[in-house]
Amino acid sequence: MANIKYKTLIGLEIHVQLKTKTKMFCSCPTGFGGEANTRVCPVCLGMPGVLPVMNKKAYEFSVLAALALNCNIARFTKWDRKSYYYPDLPKNYQISQYDLPMSENGYIEIPTDGGETKKVRILRAHLEEDAGKNSHATGNYSQVDLNRAGTPLLEIVTEPDLRNGREVRSLAQQLQRIVRYLGVSEADMQKGHMRFEPNINLVGEIDGKEFKTAIAEIKNLNSFRALERSVDYETNRQLEEYLETRKGMGQVPKTTRGWDADREITVHQRSKEAANDYRYFPDPDLVPVVLDDAWFEQIKSRMVELPLAKERKFISKYGLSEYDAGVLTSERSMAEYFEEAIEAGGDAKRVCNFITQTGLKLANEAGKSFVDLGIEAKKLAKLSQMVSDGDINASAATSLISKMVESDEDPMVLAEKFNLIQKSDTAELEAIVEQVFAENPQAVEDARAGSKKEKKSRGFLMGQVMQKTKGQANPKVVSGILAKKLS
Amino acid sequence: MSDNILSLSCKQLRDKILAREITSVEAVEAVFNNIEKVEPKVGAYVSLDKDRALDEAAKIDKRIANGENPGLLAGVPVAVKDNMATEFGTTSCASKILADFKAPYTATAVSKLIDAGAIVIGKLNMDEFAMGSSTENSGIKQTYNPWNLDCVPGGSSGGSAAAVAAQMCFASLGSDTGGSIRQPASFCGVVGLKPTYGRVSRWGLVAYGSSLDQIGPLSKDVTDAALMLNVIAGDDERDSTCVDESIAPAKDYLGELDTPIDGLKIAIVPEFIESASDEVAAAINSSIEVYKRQGAEIVEISMPHFEYAIATYYIVATAEASSNLARFDGVRYGHRSDDIKDYMGVYSKSREEGFGQEVKRRIMLGTYALSSGYYDAYYLKALKVRNLIRQDFTQAFEKADCIIMPVSPTTAFKVGEKTQDPLEMYMADIYTIAANLSGVPAVSVPCGFDKDGMPIGLQILGPSFQEDKLLRVARMYEVNSGIEYRKPAILD
Incomplete structure (x- = not known):
């Protein structure tokens, strides 16, 4: 048996669709699904003679996200054309940012086991436009839907600081929480709002001899589960392949592999024999972006307390468990609701239980978010006080919460109405x-x-x-x- | 009567239409009568729509009859180069790949003409995608010079110049990426203005070299050029490269057009004049005398980086073109080959069949210049030289109000004379390209004829966004040179 030591190097290329009303360079509405080619105009169709105009909101969203990722924000950036021919790319170039990205050198903190956090370095984050979609469903032809073409995308590239599927998943979930907190993306992986492409290889020693496997990029990951499983699968696959062939980086090319969700394996798609030549050059149709102090301050003023900070505060200040703090901060609206209820005199643990045990169950049944159930935070605080004061017991509180979803009446009035007041005489x-x-x-x-x-x-x-x-x-x-x- | 109408300038015609001495319908009829006679020989138009023109003219006449003033170009028949998108007719760029293309939008400059009451009667021939200096690269047809049908009209806005010269419209729009308005204006004996980059919206202008392209007017005289500029200049929220009105507001270019400039300082670069043909040089020298007689001071300057303009241009313009023309792929619109086996075939076959030779040459040049490993040596270097050329102009305009030089080293050459040698053809733009690289405005004004009766053009270049001054200088020449408006013999 060989003596093997190795570590897995995983970097991520992430695309986050920004939640702007209109596309990156035209005024077509953004959206998901719908009849093919209905959210298009001459600009995003790449017709002759049309010109792109930058969506300022998209730029602001990306600055906000980059700030939350602790990046250096560039005060001067430009747009570049990335050229390649593909039917879903109407102009046959993508407007992107090449040598002057809008932000770089940041990090994202991810929770790891035992309450520790790990910093994953971010190389850069830049703004670009999304492509459309090709489909090859029927017959000997393909169809192109350009509804998505031109949707603003934030591309985030991490350093290869991740080591396993769990960490990758943790980063993905953390990022989802962050962009949702900032309100810059819906970040729904199933809908492709957030797309992760891990780059993986192994470095280590076998019987004292160094080895490196060739980098594989995994595509087609549309759930956190797929992300985690694919990374772990690919790690083992590369190790086994290396042990069998003893061929690594330099001897075999970089490859792109697709995740087969049914079989839970990665499948070879193509080899990247030579680097693609995208012939980047500055887009002469767009003027450079100058982020002046006034604009920058205006964007900064929209920064909110980020989920990890909130989570830590909930643990240290309110004595919540890590689990409960995680659940409460999974949505910004819920975390803020919680804080509002505490502010209004609610007991932290009790309010937390109201929300995480009863509230979320009701929300789930109604297919809504907890906040959209419409219970005022100060009323939930009052309910908490009623329990503390012995006016009602815990089970009465639980049943009152469902009554409060249906009625705007004061919880005390409701408790009386439904005979839930405790006898303490x-x-x-x-x-x-x-x-x-x-x-x-x-x-x-x-x-x-x-x-x-x-x-x-x-x-x-x-x-x-x-x-x-x-x-x-x-x-x-x-x-x-x-x-x-x-x- | 008809003949009288055709000789009018836009301004004169508009005034007569507004005064109801002539109707717009009559003007359109007169133009089309002339087109019937001359167009078969000249071939300036890619498409014409007489019915539409008459309908629009009738509407204008009706509005005038109702006491309205339809605008600065009320009822005036004009035409536009076929690389400007129009919701009516086709927008082919004189390319087979777009031969049947109908745009669902109208270029801002064209919309502005229409909003000012002009009647757009047709679309004008050009070198395919504006790549050329003779209109011989049109994928649709050949246009001939109205002054001599054996000669080219210049290019790429050859149709725009020939149509104005042959009185087949009262003014036209062309586009100028390296001289494509000024050089054909000079070859055809009309006025051609390339405004400052950013002065006129490029929305709807099918891009060739996006950082160089600029729309401008071709007209019988300088006054009409100013009038046309009044109509088309200004910011456009759909074109980010248009100059912000708060930085450089569009002006009334007619306002002080006839006011001479006191203490005018004109710069010349002696070797530029010497390097032109003898007859062109003589014409430029005599125009210097015209200015001297009016008290202008002539300043000799040097523009050390000018000689690199052509090399720089053929990197920058082709690089941009290689990317701009990538969208013509047969997927969404335009020509698609019947001979297709896979998706790469849709691209390669459609483009192979749809593009002409010169367009392919420039796409390949530009692709090469942007390729990894060559980018720094070509494209980046070209950008650096472009900056040096800009500096040449900045320094020149510290010493003088404007610079004068030839438009082209020669007068119009014969059809076919230079088609075998692309490099020689490129040299025809030696005097015009620098204005595009630096963005400054420049105008071509007729300044005489050679011994064969072919027109010669005087080029005047001015500081950015000072078209008002530039046009005044041009007007001073026009008024004082004694050169009368002439029409080609073909019209007799």
Whole structure:
């Protein structure tokens, strides 16, 4: 058995579709799906004599995203044409940024096991236009849909700092959260809003001899799961292939491989024998972009607290578990809602449970986000206080949350309306306890302090009290009475 | 009557139409009568639409009858080069690849003409995609010089110049990437203005060299050039390379056109004049005398980087063209080959069949210049030289109001004379290319005839966005040279 040591080097090329209303260089609406070639105009169709005009919003979105990725933002950039012939590329060149990207040298922090974070360096992030889509569904011809052509794309290139599928997935999810927080992308992988192309190879030693495998780029990944599985699959595949052939970087070409989601394997697509010559040159139809101080400040002022910072705050300041903090910060609106509820006097853990346990379940059933259920944060805070004050118990709170989805009424009013207010009146509850004692003499005997069956029997008596009060007795008060009477 | 109408300038015709001395319909009829007679010999038009022209003219006449003023070009029949998109007719760029192309939009410059009341009667022939200096590269037809049908009209806006010279329209639009308005204007004895880059919107102009292309007018006289510029100049939100009105507002170019410039300083580069043919040099020298008589001071300057202009141009323009013309691929519109086996075939066969030889030559040149490993040596170097040429102009305009030089080293040459030698053809643009590389405005004004009766043009170049001054200098020459407007014998 050979002595093998290696590490996997994974870099990502990421394309994030920006959520602008219109395309990058024309005023066609952006969107997903729809009848082919209905969101097109002479500009994005690449007709003769038309000219591109930059979408300022797209530029601002990309600056915001690049800031969140800790990149240096260029104050002067230009547009370049990247030339290649393909039917989904109407002009047969893509307007992109080559030697002066709008941002570079950043990093993204990703959570790793044990609450640690890891910085993954970002080489650059630049803005470009998306291509259309070819389809080869039927017959001996192909069809081209240019609805997507010209949609603004932020291309992010990381350094090969990732080591395994889990980290890649973690980065992808972190990035999704960031761009959604910033409101710059819907970042839905299934819809192709966020596309990841990992570049993978292995470097290491076999029996003391260095080796490097040839880089493979994986395409066709449209879920976080596919991303993680494909990277891990490809790592093993490259190792096995190397052990078998002993041919690595330099001896075999770079390749592009596609992910086959059904078989969960990567499949060879093509070899990159020679680097493509894209004949980049500055686009003479567009003027350079100068990001002056005033504009830059204006963009910066739209920066929000980013998900990882929020998550850490939720853990340290509110004592939430890592898991709960992660769930709450998965959507900016929910995280902000949570903070608003705490601000309004809600108990952090209780509000968190309201949202993550009951709220998200209801939201899921309704096919909405939690915030769109329409419960005001201050009302949820009040609900939390009602539990703290003993006005209602936890199960009443749960049922009130679903009532609050349907009604704008104050939770206290709703609690009264649905008879969910707890009985905390000691005298009244003592009378009920007496009655239960009278009906269950054996259980009372068994529940005396020191009895073998003490715990079980006390539970039974409590249950009887609850039954008589239709669950409205304040369990704290009841157990106090039981303890007193049974001591 | 008809003959009288045709000799009018745009301004004169417009005034008569507004005064209801002539109707626009009559003007259109007169032009088409002349076209019937002359066009078979000259071949200036790629397409003509008489019915549409008459309809539009009738509408203008009706508006005038209703007391409206339809605009600066009310009722005036004009024509535009076929590389400007129009919603009516075809926009072929004189290329087989776009022979049947109908644009769903109209170029801003053309829209502005129409909005000013002009009647666009047809589309004019040109070198395919504006690549050429003789209109011999048209993929549609040959245009002949109205002054001598054995000669070329110049190019690439050969149709635009020939049509104005042969009175087949009152003015036209051409486009100028390396001299394509000025050189044919000079060959055909009309005025041709290339405005400053960014002065006129390029929206709807099918791009050849995007950083060099500029639309401009060809007309019988300088006043009409100013009038046309008044109509087409200005910012356009659809063209980012158009100059911001707050930086360089469009002006009224007619306003002070006839006011002489006091203490005019004119720069000349003696070797430029010496290197032209004897007759051209003599004409330029006598135009210098015309200015001297008006008290102008002549300053001799040097433009050390001018000699690299052609080399620079053929890198920059072809590089841009190789990319601009990539979209003509047979996928979405235009010619698609019948002989296709795979998708690469759609490209290679359609383009092979659709493009002419010169266009292919320039695409290949440009592709080469942008290729990895050559980019720095060619394209990047060319950009550096382009900057040096810009500096030459900046320094020149610190010393003088304008520069004068020939438009072309010779008068119009014979059809077929230079088609075998592309390099010799390229040299025809030696005096015009630098203005495109630096962006400055330049105008060609008729300044006499050679011994064979072929027109000679005087080129005047001015500082960026000072077309008002440039046109005044041109007008001073026109008024004081004693050269009368003449029409070619073909019209007699």
